[in-house]
Amino acid sequence: LAKTTQPISMDSYEGQEVNITCSHNNIATNDYITWYQQFPSQGPRFIIQGYKTKVTNEVASLFIPADRKSSTLSLPRVSLSDTAVYYCLVDEDSNYQLIWGAGTKLIIKP
């Protein structure tokens, strides 16, 4: 069973690029990595997903190195509204398990 580890909290400033890294040992070749964003009193919201190299969409990029022991969510030019908790998730293909990280509380300052 994979285990995910992420920093408990991070601070940054408006306009900066923020990188949040999640460590996940024992993941298999076909296991997907997904990141979600959660605001207070709301359910998590999908941000981005991938299983190798780099994926980019309109809000974020996801970098996964060749050894796949970690992944990095990159948020370009953050704003105050990006203050939220960010979760990484490993979808274990072999046993249909979803392994959630404990979440990283990101605080953006003006």
Added chain:
Amino acid sequence: KAGVTQTPRYLIKTRGQQVTLSCSPISGHRSVSWYQQTPGQGLQFLFEYFSETQRNKGNFPGRFSGRQFSNSRSEMNVSTLELGDSALYLCASSLATAGAGSYEQYFGPGTRLTVT
């Protein structure tokens, strides 16, 4: 397209009672997962249903149960409530199921359960 809906949004129960929460997934989604979220424990997976069958279960006591109907709507039940069951219960729906590769969950707003 309507999102995931959960009812009720807020609930207050006393210890020993039982409670049933309801979740209506996005139209066409066949997978429904339930999560418990508390400040100290983060997101804890309860169970997943796909086409009326429970595919996965988290590490929760048997007091927590669920079911899924033929229209994909799902209910979860907690019997003999304890103070520690106070939490936000989230439901998520998806087209595919865990382990199917690309898997995106859409979460509802949650039901805030308070046990007194």
